[in-house]
Amino acid sequence: MVILEGKNISKRFAGLLAVSKVDFHLKQGEILGLIGPNGAGKTTLVNVIAGVYTPSTGKVFFKEKQISGKHPYQIGRLGISRTFQVVKPFPGMTVKENAAVGAMYGAGGKTKSVKQALQKAEEILEFVGLADQMNKGADQLGVASRKRLEMAKALAMEPELVLFDEVMAGLNFGEIDQAVELIKKIRESGKSILIIEHVMRAIKNVCDRIFVLHHGEKIADGTVDDVLNNETVIKAYLGRRYKELTH
Amino acid sequence: MVLQILVNGILKGGLYALMAIGMSLIWGVMDIINIAHGAFIMLGAFTTYWLFTLFGMDPFVSLVFSMVILFVLGYGVQKIVINNVIRAGAFITLILAFGIDIFIKNLALVSWTADVRKVQVSYGAANFSLGNWVTIPTVRLLAFILVIVISLAFYFILNRTNLGRSIRATSQDLDAARLVGVDVARTYAITFGLGVGAAGAAGTLWSILFPISPMMGGELTLKSFVVVIIGGLGSMLGPIIGGLALGIAEAFGTDWFGSTYGNLISFTILVAVLIVRPKGFLGKAD
Amino acid sequence: MEKKLIQKFLICGIVLLLTVLFPLFSNNFTIRFGTDILMFAIMASAWNIIGGYTGYASFGNVVFFGIGGYITAVLMERTGMNFGFAYLAAGFGAALFAVLIGLPVLRLRGHYFAIATLGVAEAMKALVQNLQITEGNSGIYLPLLNFSIKAQYYFFFYIMLGTLVLTLVATYLMLNSKLGYSLIAIRENEEAANSVGINTTWSKTVAFALSGLFTGLAGSIYAYQQAFLKPGPAFSVETTVKMIVMAVFGGTGKLFGPLIGAFSIEMISETLSNYFLVAHTLFFGTVVILAILFAPKGLIDLITKRKFGLSYFLENIRQHRI
Numbered sequence: 001m002v003i004l005e006g007k008n009i010s011k012r013f014a015g016l017l018a019v020s021k022v023d024f025h026l027k028q029g030e031i032l033g034l035i036g037p038n039g040a041g042k043t044t045l046v047n048v049i050a051g052v053y054t055p056s057t058g059k060v061f062f063k064e065k066q067i068s069g070k071h072p073y074q075i076g077r078l079g080i081s082r083t084f085q086v087v088k089p090f091p092g093m094t095v096k097e098n099a100a101v102g103a104m105y106g107a108g109g110k111t112k113s114v115k116q117a118l119q120k121a122e123e124i125l126e127f128v129g130l131a132d133q134m135n136k137g138a139d140q141l142g143v144a145s146r147k148r149l150e151m152a153k154a155l156a157m158e159p160e161l162v163l164f165d166e167v168m169a170g171l172n173f174g175e176i177d178q179a180v181e182l183i184k185k186i187r188e189s190g191k192s193i194l195i196i197e198h199v200m201r202a203i204k205n206v207c208d209r210i211f212v213l214h215h216g217e218k219i220a221d222g223t224v225d226d227v228l229n230n231e232t233v234i235k236a237y238l239g240r241r242y243k244e245l246t247h
Numbered sequence: 248m249v250l251q252i253l254v255n256g257i258l259k260g261g262l263y264a265l266m267a268i269g270m271s272l273i274w275g276v277m278d279i280i281n282i283a284h285g286a287f288i289m290l291g292a293f294t295t296y297w298l299f300t301l302f303g304m305d306p307f308v309s310l311v312f313s314m315v316i317l318f319v320l321g322y323g324v325q326k327i328v329i330n331n332v333i334r335a336g337a338f339i340t341l342i343l344a345f346g347i348d349i350f351i352k353n354l355a356l357v358s359w360t361a362d363v364r365k366v367q368v369s370y371g372a373a374n375f376s377l378g379n380w381v382t383i384p385t386v387r388l389l390a391f392i393l394v395i396v397i398s399l400a401f402y403f404i405l406n407r408t409n410l411g412r413s414i415r416a417t418s419q420d421l422d423a424a425r426l427v428g429v430d431v432a433r434t435y436a437i438t439f440g441l442g443v444g445a446a447g448a449a450g451t452l453w454s455i456l457f458p459i460s461p462m463m464g465g466e467l468t469l470k471s472f473v474v475v476i477i478g479g480l481g482s483m484l485g486p487i488i489g490g491l492a493l494g495i496a497e498a499f500g501t502d503w504f505g506s507t508y509g510n511l512i513s514f515t516i517l518v519a520v521l522i523v524r525p526k527g528f529l530g531k532a533d
Numbered sequence: 534m535e536k537k538l539i540q541k542f543l544i545c546g547i548v549l550l551l552t553v554l555f556p557l558f559s560n561n562f563t564i565r566f567g568t569d570i571l572m573f574a575i576m577a578s579a580w581n582i583i584g585g586y587t588g589y590a591s592f593g594n595v596v597f598f599g600i601g602g603y604i605t606a607v608l609m610e611r612t613g614m615n616f617g618f619a620y621l622a623a624g625f626g627a628a629l630f631a632v633l634i635g636l637p638v639l640r641l642r643g644h645y646f647a648i649a650t651l652g653v654a655e656a657m658k659a660l661v662q663n664l665q666i667t668e669g670n671s672g673i674y675l676p677l678l679n680f681s682i683k684a685q686y687y688f689f690f691y692i693m694l695g696t697l698v699l700t701l702v703a704t705y706l707m708l709n710s711k712l713g714y715s716l717i718a719i720r721e722n723e724e725a726a727n728s729v730g731i732n733t734t735w736s737k738t739v740a741f742a743l744s745g746l747f748t749g750l751a752g753s754i755y756a757y758q759q760a761f762l763k764p765g766p767a768f769s770v771e772t773t774v775k776m777i778v779m780a781v782f783g784g785t786g787k788l789f790g791p792l793i794g795a796f797s798i799e800m801i802s803e804t805l806s807n808y809f810l811v812a813h814t815l816f817f818g819t820v821v822i823l824a825i826l827f828a829p830k831g832l833i834d835l836i837t838k839r840k841f842g843l844s845y846f847l848e849n850i851r852q853h854r855i
Contacts, residue, residue: 050728076730088725090718092786101718104711105730114711157730280644328822335829335853337643338590342781343825345774349818357812421855432855465770469655472648507670511659517652522637525645 001063003028003192004049004080004161008058010216011044018044020216021057026161031183031193033207033224037237040213042196043085046163049194050082051075062161079107081154082163085196087146091139095130095149096121098138099156106157117156124156128182144175151182161192168199180205200238204228212237252498254381260494261391262452266467267474267486268398269445275481276418276438279329279340283348284471285464287443289355291317291450292459299366306366306455307389313447321443325436333435348464355461366454390452394487397445402483404441414438473517479530488528492516549698556690564686568758570799571693572751576772577779577791578700579747584777585785586713587740588720589639592773593650596657597627597745599767601752606673606762607666620692620753627749628742635741639734642723651770658768672763675756689758696754697792700747705788707743716740717786782824784831793832829853 004026011019019041026032034042047053049060051072060068067075081102090098099121103112112120125131128148133141141149147167154162164183168176176199183206187193197203203210204224211221214236220227227233234240270284281287294313298304304312324347332343373385405411416424417434425431453459453467470493478489493513500512520527556564576598584590601623608614608622638649661667678685707713715736718726727733756762766772775798776791783794801820805813827846828835835845 052728071732072727073730073732076728082728084725084728088722088728090721090725092717092721097714101714101726101731102729104714107730109711109730114709114714117711153725153729274644278644280647328826330855331850332826332829332853333855335825335849339781339825339829339853341590341647342778343822345778346818346821346825349814350822351818353812353815353818357815435855469651469770472651476645476648507663508659511656511663514652514656514659518638518649518656521641521645521649521652525641 001028002026003063004194005061005064006045006049006058007061009045009048009055009060010057011041011048011053012056018216019048019055019213022213022216022218024211024218024221026192026194028160028192029187029190030208031187031195031206033203033210034194034196034213035198035203035210035237036213036219041216042213043165044216045213046082046165046194046196049075050080050163073105076105076157076159077107077109079158079160080163081106081157081159081161083150083154083165083167085165085169087150089138089141089146089149089153091137093138094135095138095141095152096125096134098149099124099152102153102156103158106159108158120158121152121156124152127185128152128155129178143170147171147179148182155186159191161194162186164193164195164197166196166198168197168202171199173201176202200228251381252502253495254383256495256498257491258384258387258391258494259498260491261394261487262387262449262456262490263470263474263493264478264486264490265390265394265397265452266446266449267471267478267490268394268401268483269442269449270468270471271475271478271480271486272401272445272483273439273442274475276414277333277435278337279333279439280337280344280472281442282341282344282468283351283464284446285466285468286348286351286355287317287321287446287464288450288453288467289459289461289464290320290351291447292454292463293355293359293364293450293461294447295451295454296364296366296459299368306368306451310393310448310451313451314444317447317450318440318444320440322436322440324443325439326432329439330432330435348468352461352464359461361460361462363458363460365458368455371455386452386455390456393448393452394490397448398483398487401441401445405483410434410437470513473513475527476517476525477520477527479527482529485527485529492528552694553691556687561683561686564690566799566803568686568690568693570796571690571697572755573776573779573799574792574795575693575697575700575751576748576776577783577795578697578704579744579751580776581780581785581791582704582707582716582747583737583740583744585780585787585790586708586720587716587737589737589741590643590647590777591650591741591744592647592770592777593652593654594744594748594776595768595770595773596650596654597631597748598752598755598772599654599657599661599764600630600745601627601749602756602762602767603661603667603673604749605753605756606675609675609757610673611666616757619757620750623753624746624750627752628746631742631745632738635738636734639737639741651773654768654770654773658764661764661768667764670764672761675760675762677760678757689754692754693751696747696750699750701788701792703743703747708788712736712739778821781829782821782831784833787831787833790831790833793836797832826850 002025006024009019009022036042048055051070055068059066062080100117103117103120125134128151130148130152133145151167168179180202207224210224210227212219212227212233219236220230220233266288270281273279273281291313294316295306295309298309298312299306333340374382376382405414413429413434416429417431421431474486474489474493477492478485496512496516497509501509555567580594604623604626605619608619634653641649662670667673680688715731718731719733719736723733779794779798780791782798784790802817805816809816827849829849
C-alpha cells in the first residue's frame with residue numbers, strides 16, 4: 001500500500017522556486033531516503049508534507065487522502081510525525097515531559113489521559129535508549145541525546161509515518177551506528193520512514209530506496225545501488241572521489 | 248478648511264515623529280521597548296523649562312543642551328543599569344524599563360511638584376498665512392523641519408559612519424558583532440543615548456507648544472508606540488511616515504467625531520495595523 | 534513524593550485558615566488592605582496564565598478588569614440585576630471579549646502581542662469614555678449594599694478570597710491537564726508544539742479566556758466595592774504594570790508566585806508610604822529596578838532554592854549582563 005504520495009509538488013517563495021514538480025511515493029513499511037546538496041529543497045519538501053507550507057502546485061496524499069493544506073497539528077494527529085534538523089525540544093520541561101507531550105497530542109493522543117501519556121513516554125524513552133535521563137531537564141542533554149529526544153517526541157505521537165530530518169548530523173561513527181539500529185527497530189515496529197540525510201554510511205545501511213533532489217528538482221529515484229551509481233547524482237552531489245572510495 | 252486640517256495634522260505628525268524616532272532606534276537596534284520613553288521626553292521638556300526660567304535661555308538654544316544632557320543620561324542608564332539585565336530576556340528588560348519610568352517620573356514629582364508649567368515665549372503663538380487658505384504656526388513648522396533634520400542625521404549616522412556600522416552589526420547579531428571586535432556594551436550605551444537624546448529634543452519642542460508636568464510622559468509613550476508600529480521598525484524614516492499618518496488621522500478624526508475620540512482613533516489604528524500588517528509601512532521583516 | 538504533596542496541602546490549608554480568620558481580628562482599614570492584596574493576587578495569578586505559563590506577555594490585561602467592572606455597573610445600575618448574576622455576567626463577558634480579541638491578536642508574537650494588547654486596553658478606555666451607557670468620563674454609580682459597614686468589609690474580603698481560591702484551584706487543575714502541558718510547550722517552542730499535534734490557536738485562546746475570566750471577576754467585585762467607576766482608574770495601564778511586576782517579583786510560571794508577589798509588593802508599598810509620605814512611589818520604583826537587576830527569577834526562586842547570599846545576586850547579574 002502506498003502510504004505517502006506527492007504529485008507534482010512545487011513550492012515557491014516570492015522569487016525562489018525551492019521545490020519544482022516533484023513526484024514521490026512511499027510504500028507502507030518502507031524506508032525512503034532523500035538526499036541532495038544543501039539548498040536542494042529537501043527540508044522544504046518535508047515542511048510541505050508536514051503542513052508547515054502549502055504547496056504552490058500539486059498535492060500530498062497520506063493513505064490516499066489529501067493532506068496538503070492542513071495545519072501541522074492536524075497532520076500530526078493524523079499519524080505523521082517529523083523531527084527538525086535543528087532540534088526543537090521544550091527546554092523548560094524534563095525529558096519525560098517532552099516525550100509525554102507527543103503522547104498526549106499525537107495520533108494516539110485522543111484516548112490518553114495525562115497519566116497514560118507519561119506512562120507511554122517512559123516506554124518510548126526506553127525504546128530510544130534515553131530512559132536513564134528521563135528526569136533531566138531537556139536543556140541539559142548532550143548532542144546525541146538531543147537527537148534521540150527529538151526522535152522520541154516524534155515516536156511518542158504513535159505515528160504511522162515518520163519524517164526524519166538529518167537526525168545523524170553531529171554524531172560520531174559509534175553514535176551513527178546506534179542511530180541506524182534504532183531506525184531499523186522503528187521500521188520493525190511497523191512504521192514507514194522518510195529520512196533526509198547527508199551521512200551516506202547511514203543511508204546505505206538503512207534505506208530501501210532513495211530519491212535525490214537538486215535545485216528543487218528530482219534527478220534520480222530508485223534502489224540504493226542504482227541511485228548511488230547514477231552519473232547525474234555523482235556529478236551533482238556525491239562526487240567522483242565517492243565512487244572511487246567506495247569501490 | 249480641509250487644507251487647514253491637513254496642515255495641522257502634518258505638523259502635529261512631525262512632532263509625533265520626533266517623539267518616536269528615539270524609541271524606534273532603541274527598539275530596532277536593541278529590541279528594547281523603552282516604556283520610560285515618555286519620562287525622558289518630560290525631562291527634555293523640563294530641561295528647557297528650567298534653562299528658560301532660571302537663565303532666560305531661548306528654548307531653541309536650549310535644544311542643544313537638552314539633547315546633550317539626555318544623551319549623557321541615556322548613556323549612563325544603559326551602561327549602568329540596562330546592560331546588566333539585557334540577557335535575561337526582552338520581558339525582564341521591559342519590567343526594568345517600567346521601574347525606570349516610575350523612578351524618573353516620581354523623582355521629577357518630588358523635586359518639582361505636580362504643578363503644570365509653561366514655557367512662555369513671545370513667539371509662541373506666531374504664525375503666518377498662505378493666502379486665505381491656511382495658517383501655519385511658526386513653531387510647529389520649525390519642529391517639523393527639525394524632525395527632518397534629526398531623521399536625516401540619524402540616517403546618516405547609521406549608514407555612513409563607523410559607529411553606525413557597529414550599531415547595525417550589533418543589532419543584527421550581538422555575538423557575531425562581539426566576535427569581530429565591536430565593543431557591544433559601549434555601542435548599546437551610545438544607541439540608547441542617541442534615542443534618549445532625540446526624546447530630549449522632542450521634549451524641548453513640546454514645552455514650547457504645550458503645558459508640561461512630571462506626569463506628561465505616559466500618554467506620549469503610548470503615542471510613540473503607535474507611530475513606531477505604523478511606520479515600521481528598523482527604518483529611520485519609518486517614524487516620519489508613522490507620525491504623519493497618526494497626526495493626519497487624529498486631525499481629521501477630531502474634526503469629524505469630536506476631540507474626545509482622538510485616543511480611540513489612535514489606538515484602534517494601532518491594533519488594526521498590528522493585526523493586518525505588523526511590519527508597518529517601512530518595517531523590515533524579522 | 535507523596536509526603537511532599539501532603540506537606541504542601543497542609544501548608545496551603547493552614548494559610549487558608551489563617552486568611553479566613555484574619556478579618557475577625559482586624560479593623561476595617563486593615564481588612565480593606567487585605568482585600569486589595571487579594572484583588573491583586575487574583576489579577577497577577579490570572580495574568581500568569583497567559584503571561585507566565587503560555588509565554589504571551591499581555592500588556593493590556595486591565596481591559597478585562599475594566600470590562601468586568603463596567604458590565605457589573607451597567608447591569609446593576611441600569612437593569613437592577615443583583616450582584617450575584619452581574620458578577621457571573623462580568624466574568625463571562627470578559628472571557629468572551631478575550632476570545633474575540635484573542636483570535637486576531639494571539640497570532641502576534643512577543644513585543645507585537647504586548648503592544649497590541651496595550652492598544653486594545655487603551656482603545657477600550659477611550660471607547661468607554663465616549664459611550665452614553667457607561668456615563669462616559671463622569672463615571673457610573675453602582676447601588677449600595679444593604680449591610681452594615683463592618684459587614685460590607687467582611688463581604689468584599691470573603692468574595693475576593695473566594696475568587697482567589699477559585700482562580701488558583703482552576704489554574705492548578707489546568708496545569709495538571711493536557712491543556713497545561715500544551716501551554717508550556719507553546720511557551721518553550723511554539724513551532725515544535727504545533728508539529729507535535731497541539732492546536733496552538735485553541736490552547737492560547739483558552740488560556741487568554743481564563744486569564745480574562747478571573748480578571749473580570751476581580752473587576753466586578755472592585756466596582757461593587759467602590760460603588761463608583763470611572764474609565765481612567767478602571768482601565769489604568771498602571772494596574773497592568775502592577776500585576777505584571779507582582780507576578781514577576783513573585784515568580785512567573787509558578788502557581789503561588791503571583792500571590793507571593795502581590796503580598797510582598799503591597800506590603801513594601803504600604804511600608805514605604807508610612808515612612809516616606811511624599812516619595813514612596815519613588816522608592817517603589819527603586820525597589821523594582823533593584824529586584825529586576827538582582828533577582829529576575831522572582832522571590833519564589835529565592836525561597837525554593839534557599840539562597841539568600843550575595844553570591845546569588847551577583848550570579849544573576851553575571852548571567853544576564855550583556
